[in-house]
Amino acid sequence: MxxxxxxxxxxxxxxxxxxxxxxxxxxxxxxxxxxxxxxxPYTADNPTEGVAHGALVRATVTRGRVAGIDRASIANLPGVIDVITDPRMTRNPAQGMAGEAPVQPGDAVHYHGQPIALVVAETFEAARDAAQRLKVTYTTENAAVTPENGEHEVGEPDAAGDFQRAFDSAEVQLDREYTTPSQVSAAMEPHAAIAEWKGNEVTLRAAQQMVRFNKAELADTLGIDESQVRILSPFVGGGFGSKLGLGPEAAAACIASQKLGRPVRVVMPRQTVFDCVLRRSETKQRVRLGATKDGRLTAISHDDQVSNLDGEGFAEPTSQASQFLYGADGLSFTQTVARIAATPAGSVRAPGEAVGMLAFESAVDELAQELGMDPLELRLKNIPATHPLDGRPYSVRRLADCLTGGAERFGWKDRAVKREGDWLVGMGMASAARSNMLVKSAARVRLTGDRAVVxxxxxxxxxxxxxxxxxxxxxxxxxxxxxxxxxxxxxxxxxxxxxxxxxxxxxxxxxxxxxxxxxxxxxxxxxxxxxxxxxxxxxxxxxxxxxxxxxxxxxxxxxxxxxxxAGETAETHFSSGFGAHFAEVAVNEWTGEVRVRRMLGVMAMGRILNEKTARSQAIGGMVWGIGGALTEEMVNDSRDGHVVTRDLANYHVAAHADVPRDMQVVFLEERDDWANPIQTKGIGELGISGAGAAVLNAIAHATGVRIYDFPATPDKVIAALEAKG
Structure with missing residues (x-):
């Protein structure tokens, strides 16, 4: 049935x-x-008889065209089978759900590190070495590689009321700018694919997050019917958005396998993942808040600038949570997209909130300081009755309970700056919010006797x-x-x-x-x-x-x-997970080191299906929040845009030493009858949202100085302390 x-x-x-x-x-x-x-059996682990190995060749210029590929330059290398070029292989890995058109057809080069060919050999090592030695010539073009130099596209603002009037007349005003660098997903399993054709049908083993969408993408890429495609992704070693869409490794493996008449495996080394897999855009954010002297928000504006390649439709939704977290008389949110020649930008875990709430919740905290108010009190005072932009009622919202319950559990009322030798100790907090979604989905359940199969x-x-x-x-x-x-x-x-x-x-x-x-x-x-x-x-x-x-x-x-x-509930009610993060940090006044000593996340996210996996997801999100606040920074060379921090030795994710032992998660009992038939809400991304801001606000409390250029690395902390004198 x-x-x-x-x-x-x-x-x-x-x-x-x-x-x-x-x-x-x-x-x-x-x-x-x-x-x-x-x-x-993760993708690359699957034993495949007769498999050949492919290595992607990537562009070494910023923008231009491939003028020639000298196949003879590697013809004598042992084990080399072929050099394959195909416009279908060099396309941008578009987001799985978005269905956006690729922007890199044919021989065009749009960014440094873009895949342009595949070398196939009998062993991985031979393919890798040949791909590095292959001689390629280019014609080059000038291109902007930094947002400051790119062409800017300004979007239409999302607004309600008259922000400018409300801000200008506010008794207390705050106007701050923040920056965040690009980030990468850095999933544990590198991107990999094994393709094998039987007749006119292809089976692709791949590390993919959204198989239904990826099947359609692959059929479209290969110019065949979906019925001729089978994708197998039973185990995926992390994704965080990087494996939403069909990647170049998958298309290349399929194209090479069809041409050679044998299975082909393509596995990206970590450096290739950093070079050509979707990044989170860097951001430049301006937050303006107006309030009465007693702490009622009257004006909220959160404007941002992000970047992407020419023609790409994705833009980091930086102000997503800012639009519904607090209420005011006048609201305005405007986004600008800078078009640059750099690794394409796309969804990375908690797109929008992960970086937007770093700035927004930092600004709310600083406003509380300007008002002489407790940051907890300011947040509680400005929780809106309905969605501030469109007036929709919230389905179920326990934000106030998360804030007050977390404050009590964390000992917020007793917070005071402490000195322990060279270390300054302080506390910070932030709200958390992540809108809830339902996407078309199907499942089959079989029951035979007392055994079932899903x-x-x-x-x-x-x-x-x-x-x-x-x-x-x-x-x-x-x-x-x-x-x-x-x-x-x-x-x-x-x-x-x-x-x-x-x-x-x-x-x-x-x-x-x-x-x-x-x-x-x-x-x-x-x-x-x-x-x-x-x-x-x-x-x-x-x-x-x-x-x-x-x-x-x-x-x-x-x-x-x-x-x-999804049906009418998304139109009549606004469903979101809410929470509150609390952090205690110690800052060394001489070295600028920041040590997170303890952290608490209190979250209301609908029905919890599995307490263990839910807690793991929430803690994982909070760890990423620490990384976003303190360490994660993708660096591009400002001359040609190539990625400098191309591996986990140079791109610093939060490690065990960066994460406190005392990291707690509390789930509040909640049922959201408007969310879905099982009354659940999303978990993992709510764990990130606001977590890093709590750490940054704790740094400000401990030191009396604020960082506006994230992450708060030791050099920036020292500079801020020196400027304070």
Whole structure:
């Protein structure tokens, strides 16, 4: 049976009425043993008979055209098979959901490091060496590589009320500029693909986040029908946005495999990932806040400048959370996009909030300082009744509870600057917000006796999809989770949302829930009772004064497939996760070092499906927040735009030594009936949103100086302290 469900009304809370008791528990991941033992087959690990190895050749000029490729320059190298050029291979990895057109056809070079060819050899080493030695000539063009020199496209402002009038008449005004550098996803697993053709059909094993969309992208790239494409991504070692869209490694592997008539594996070295996989744009942000002397916000403006390649449609949504977090009489949000020759910009975990809230929540904190108010009090005072821009009511919002509960738990009322030798110790806080989404998603559930199988092309990029889909199914069908098998990452299965935007659990989870709900109806019919009277627990069905083992009741397979998509609720109500972050830091007054001593995140994000994986996601987000505040900085050479920090030795993600042992996450009980049928909200990206701002505000509290050019590296802290005198 198949069922399509449109989310257009509040939903009953069926998962609160079932009896298996596995939803919300910290169940271990079913895939955990494979991952920790090294037996999980990630893309490049799959043994493939007769496989050839490909290495991408990348442009060494900033902009221009490929004038010639001297194949003879590597013809005598042992093991080299071919040099393959194809305009389909050099395209930009467009975002999976966006479906944006590529901007690098043919022999055009748009940025330093852009893939332009593929060298194929019998071994990885031979392919790598040949790709480095291949002689390429170019015709070059002048190009801007910094936002200051690029052409600027100014967008239409999002506004409500009269901001300028409200700001000009405000009793207290704050006008500050902030900058953030480019960032990269730096997923643990480098991008990889193995392609193999059988006749006119291709199977691609790839590290992808959104298989349903990637299948369509690959078919379009190759000029074939989607029915001729199969993508397999059962294990993905992190993505954070970098694997949303089809990458050059996947297209190149397919094209080379078809030409050579044998499987081809293409794995990007870490440096290639940094060079040509989507980055988060650098930002220049201006935040203006106006308020009355007693702390009521009257004017809010958050303008930003970001960058991308010519013709690319994506722009970092920097002010996304600023538009609904607090209210004011006049609001204005304007974005400018600078067109530059640099690695394409795209979605990186928590696009918008990850960098926008660094600036916005820092400005709110500084305004509190100007007003002589407690930063907690200022935030609580300005929580709006409805969405400030469009007036939509919030579905469920526990921001105030997160702020007050977190403050009490963290000891906020006792905060005071302390000195411990050369170290200055202070506390900071910030609100957290991340809008909630539902993306069209399908799932199929099969039940035979007391064993179930869940099938969907949804991916698990380390977030716990295998666990939560097993828990939802087990809860709905009254089975121990060990008796539920989850099959993921195969494009032949029902098409899901994919992993991204913190909508995976909401979307694929809801589809799985609805399919299992359909099966409950079929079971009730077999038992001879109304579905509302059915109880399923521990492999037994009860209803109509009967109790029967599922293994007896369902001897032949029962199947249900369901699809869910967004409906009217997104138009009538605004659904978002909310939270509050608190941090205590120590700053060395001589070296400028910042040590985060403890951190607390209090979050309200709907129903928690798995307490363990949810906590892991939240903590992971907070760790990224620390990195954004203190260490992460992608550096490009200002002469030709090439990436300087091309590996994890030079691009500094937060390591164990940067993260406090005392890092706590508290989930508030919440059910958002307007969000989806299982009342969930996104988790991982809410963990980032505002986390770094809490660290930056703690630095300001400890030292009395503020950093406006992030990250707050020791040299910047020292300079600020010296300027203070």
């Amino acid at each position: 198949k069922d399509t469900f449109t989310m257009d009304c509040p939903q009953p809370r069926l998962l609160d009425e079932t009896h298996q008791g596995v939803i919300g528990t910290g169940m271990d991941r079913p895939d955990g043993p494979q991952k920790v033992s090294g037996t999980a 099938e969907t092309d949804m991916t698990d990029i380390g977030t716990g999809t295998y666990a939560i889909l097993a828990q939802i199914t087990a809860e709905m069908l009254g089975l121990p989770p060990a008796q539920v098998e989850v099959r993921l990452g195969d494009s032949d299965l029902p098409g899901a949302s994919g992993s991204g935007g913190s909508f995976g659990a909401n979307s694929a989870g809801s589809a799985t829930f609805l399919a299992a709900k359909d099966l409950r109806g079929q079971i009730a019919e077999r038992l001879g009772c109304a579905v509302d009277d059915l109880t399923l627990q521990d492999g037994r069905a009860r209803g109509a004064n009967r109790e029967v083992a599922l293994s007896e009741l369902v001897e032949a397979e029962l199947t249900a497939e369901a699809t869910i998509e």
